[in-house]
Amino acid sequence: MKFSKYMGKWLYGEHGYYATYKDIGKSGDFYTAVSTSKFFGGSVAKYIISLVDEGFLVKDGVVCEIGAHHGYFLADVIEFIYTLRPELLDSLKFVIIERFENLQEFQKNYFDESFGDAVSLTHYKSLSELKCENAFFIANEIFDAFPCELYYKGKTAQVNGHEIEFDTDDEWVTSKAKKYHKDRGEIAVGYEEFAKEMTLACKKFEFMSFDYGEMQARPDFSIRVYKKHEVIPLFDEEIKRDELFASTDITYDVTFAHVKDAYEEAGVKFIELKAQMLALVDMGILELLEILKENVEDKIYKQELEKAKMLIMPSFLGERFKMIKFRKD
Numbered sequence: 145m146k147f148s149k150y151m152g153k154w155l156y157g158e159h160g161y162y163a164t165y166k167d168i169g170k171s172g173d174f175y176t177a178v179s180t181s182k183f184f185g186g187s188v189a190k191y192i193i194s195l196v197d198e199g200f201l202v203k204d205g206v207v208c209e210i211g212a213h214h215g216y217f218l219a220d221v222i223e224f225i226y227t228l229r230p231e232l233l234d235s236l237k238f239v240i241i242e243r244f245e246n247l248q249e250f251q252k253n254y255f256d257e258s259f260g261d262a263v264s265l266t267h268y269k270s271l272s273e274l275k276c277e278n279a280f281f282i283a284n285e286i287f288d289a290f291p292c293e294l295y296y297k298g299k300t301a302q303v304n305g306h307e308i309e310f311d312t313d314d315e316w317v318t319s320k321a322k323k324y325h326k327d328r329g330e331i332a333v334g335y336e337e338f339a340k341e342m343t344l345a346c347k348k349f350e351f352m353s354f355d356y357g358e359m360q361a362r363p364d365f366s367i368r369v370y371k372k373h374e375v376i377p378l379f380d381e382e383i384k385r386d387e388l389f390a391s392t393d394i395t396y397d398v399t400f401a402h403v404k405d406a407y408e409e410a411g412v413k414f415i416e417l418k419a420q421m422l423a424l425v426d427m428g429i430l431e432l433l434e435i436l437k438e439n440v441e442d443k444i445y446k447q448e449l450e451k452a453k454m455l456i457m458p459s460f461l462g463e464r465f466k467m468i469k470f471r472k473d
């Protein structure tokens with residue numbers, strides 16, 4: 145089978161990694177910015193309010209998270225909107241796109257416990273079910289979770305059992321590899337369809353997404369497995385793919401030029417790609433930390449500051465992660 149099918153089964157098959165309940169963060173296999181600090185969602189909340197003030201997002205517009213897993217990101221966004229502009233919670237419509245029913249259930253319970261009736265939350269299994277006029281879409285680490293093909297010097301990989309062999313000619317994969325100057329590496333499958341679905345779902349929107357990668361990813365394999373915070377390259381000589389299959393996370397560096405092209409082909413304007421730490425500073429993370437300092441005990445402030453620093457320190461999530469933003473109006 146094609147590698148993208150194998151990876152699809154690994155992550156999203158009946159017993160796939162994301163199809164069964166998984167913790168993200170300290171007790172899981174990997175950290176994300178969401179599991180690091182609430183000020184990630186807080187900064188996005190401040191940005192959403194600025195979009196309302198600017199007139200781009202109407203007060204009763206949709207705020208939609210895609211690939212929310214536990215829903216903690218959107219919940220953090222809502223918590224900060226409540227602090228900064230509580231009246232918006234009565235009008236904004238919150239949506240999560242989540243294909244797995246068990247995760248939808250988890251998210252519903254978490255929102256009920258956190259907000260009771262104060263917030264309206266709607267679920268859809270896919271973007272193709274959503275129809276709206278005006279929205280703000282957010283996602284964290286979804287583009288590195290799309291299945292991909294593997295390419296090596298003109299050949300595309302096939303998987304037999306758990307063995308990977310580069311023995312197939314695939315025109316589409318080869319053309320993408322040439323376009324992104326890769327003689328070897330991953331070619332994501334599904335960005336084009338996803339971008340089209342978003343444009344069909346909503347007339348006027350902004351989409352902000354955070355992921356690990358570069359505009360032009362280096363021409364090498366970055367595909368790797370995360371197991372209890374250990375990183376194992378997929379082509380490691382010692383790897384036991386049969387044991388890791390579906391029980392660990394599998395991911396790769398995002399080629400943002402591919403995401404950008406997919407959105408531009410769908411008629412959406414690319415706004416910017418920048419380091420996550422710069423994006424968070426632009427959106428006001430430092431002002432939010434200032435507000436916290438004025439309102440809580442020093443001990444709590446210092447705890448939150450340490451966590452938020454992880455997002456904006458070059459050595460951790462801040463520099464390696466990027467924010468990409470698109471607009472359609």
Ligand SMILES: C[S@@+](CC[C@H](N)C(=O)[O-])C[C@H]1O[C@@H](n2cnc3c(N)ncnc32)[C@H](O)[C@@H]1O
Nearest residue numbers: 162168176178210211212213284285286289290
């Ligand atoms: C690495 S996890 C990130 C989870 C969460 N956003 C966070 O930051 O903790 C990747 C998530 O993206 C979701 N995902 C991947 N492709 C998707 C797609 N095409 N549509 C919706 N969700 C998708 C997966 O189901 C999974 O929940």
